[in-house]
Amino acid sequence: MSRIFFDNASTTPIDEQVVEVMTAAMREQYGNPSSIHAEGRRARAAIEQARKTVAHHLGASIGEIFFTSGGTESSNMVLKGAVRDLGVRRIISSRIEHHCVLHSVEALERHADIHVEWVQLDEKGRVDLAHLAHLLKTGTEKTLVSLMHANNEIGTMIDLTVVGNLCREHGALFHSDTVQTVGYFPFDLAQLPIDFITGSAHKFYGPKGTGFVFINGDCPLPPFMDGGGQERNMRGGTENTYGILGLAKALDLAYTHYYERRAHTESLRNYLRERIEQEFPHTIPYGDPGGGHYKLLNIGFPPSPRTDMLLLNLDIAGVSVSGGSACTSGADAGSHVVDALGGKPGWKAVRFSLSHRNTREEVDVVIEKLRTCLS
Numbered sequence: 330m331s332r333i334f335f336d337n338a339s340t341t342p343i344d345e346q347v348v349e350v351m352t353a354a355m356r357e358q359y360g361n362p363s364s365i366h367a368e369g370r371r372a373r374a375a376i377e378q379a380r381k382t383v384a385h386h387l388g389a390s391i392g393e394i395f396f397t398s399g400g401t402e403s404s405n406m407v408l409k410g411a412v413r414d415l416g417v418r419r420i421i422s423s424r425i426e427h428h429c430v431l432h433s434v435e436a437l438e439r440h441a442d443i444h445v446e447w448v449q450l451d452e453k454g455r456v457d458l459a460h461l462a463h464l465l466k467t468g469t470e471k472t473l474v475s476l477m478h479a480n481n482e483i484g485t486m487i488d489l490t491v492v493g494n495l496c497r498e499h500g501a502l503f504h505s506d507t508v509q510t511v512g513y514f515p516f517d518l519a520q521l522p523i524d525f526i527t528g529s530a531h532k533f534y535g536p537k538g539t540g541f542v543f544i545n546g547d548c549p550l551p552p553f554m555d556g557g558g559q560e561r562n563m564r565g566g567t568e569n570t571y572g573i574l575g576l577a578k579a580l581d582l583a584y585t586h587y588y589e590r591r592a593h594t595e596s597l598r599n600y601l602r603e604r605i606e607q608e609f610p611h612t613i614p615y616g617d618p619g620g621g622h623y624k625l626l627n628i629g630f631p632p633s634p635r636t637d638m639l640l641l642n643l644d645i646a647g648v649s650v651s652g653g654s655a656c657t658s659g660a661d662a663g664s665h666v667v668d669a670l671g672g673k674p675g676w677k678a679v680r681f682s683l684s685h686r687n688t689r690e691e692v693d694v695v696i697e698k699l700r701t702c703l704s
């Protein structure tokens with residue numbers, strides 16, 4: 330049997346229709362989008378059409394979408410730009426953010442004149458809104474709140490409207506890392522009280538190395554990358570035409586098939602949860618299984634020599650899952666998210682992240698493989 334990929338929060342396989350769009354663009358859209366001749370104008374028109382598609386699906390205006398190399402760059406751009414040029418002197422964030430936010434915040438704390446406050450979370454990773462309100466009330470400096478929409482390891486979510494309204498009430502800027510939710514949940518950015526969100530094509534069946542940042546029209550950031558003035562002067566450098574076209578196609582497919590994809594993925598996630606509860610009653614769920622992202626299930630397995638080797642043995646058995654977020658070294662470094670929420674020592678967190686391409690039969694096989702690996 331072919332391998333089973335239950336690691337769709339780390340990345341997703343590219344959609345065949347996206348490959349077709351990108352391949353055609355590689356052949357035909359070779360003009361430099363900044364050139365004024367016909368080839369250049371064609372590439373420029375294709376990029377602007379892609380921007381229109383992204384803006385349309387997210388309820389933004391086209392002037393608010395900027396293409397980048399992905400979620401990491403987009404969050405770096407917002408956090409560092411807000412401190413450098415929007416007068417932000419305090420950042421409120423959480424200990425379970427993705428490293429692109431956590432490490433940016435920590436770097437700013439070391440090198441810039443800002444201070445950081447960490448909002449309290451409950452054991453499921455849910456933001457303590459009373460604490461957030463208290464923090465917002467007490468500071469006098471210009472503040473940016475950065476809280477992710479859905480956690481990439483445990484799936485716990487925030488309500489963007491509730492958090493955004495709190496920020497508005499206290500004059501704070503609001504950034505949310507929405508990398509795990511763009512393409513998976515509807516957005517109406519014209520109505521949401523939010524200043525910045527980020528997206529990454531490879532999380533929704535698009536190409537790696539391509540993403541975007543939404544910057545609310547009321548909150549312009551100055552150039553992040555100095556150069557030829559591309560992306561309306563926000564990000565110098567010749568545009569990644571095929572990546573951008575691939576991103577737009579992938580997002581279009583994600584929202585065109587939103588209901589079917591969601592229903593299928595959610596029912597698989599629920600089925601997997603039921604089967605794990607039946608077969609492995611001594612496990613514990615991490616995160617907010619009732620209210621989290623429908624593609625994610627994070628399960629703690631009790632300590633034993635078998636659990637130590639679980640990820641490796643599942644891999645050998647043909648099943649791809651992960652322990653924490655995918656990290657650059659490729660090593661299983663555990664999970665800073667589970668640790669921050671008081672995970673019990675020795676327990677092994679296994680993140681299963683599902684896709685509309687997975688099947689119930691695959692879930693059944695994964696349960697069998699888990700049984701073999703643990704017995």
Ligand SMILES: Cc1ncc(COP(=O)(O)O)c(C=O)c1O
Nearest residue numbers: 399400401427481506508509529
């Ligand atoms: C929540 C979250 N934010 C940011 C990123 C980084 O995105 P990218 O890989 O496009 O830099 C990821 C991907 O791992 C993620 O899951």
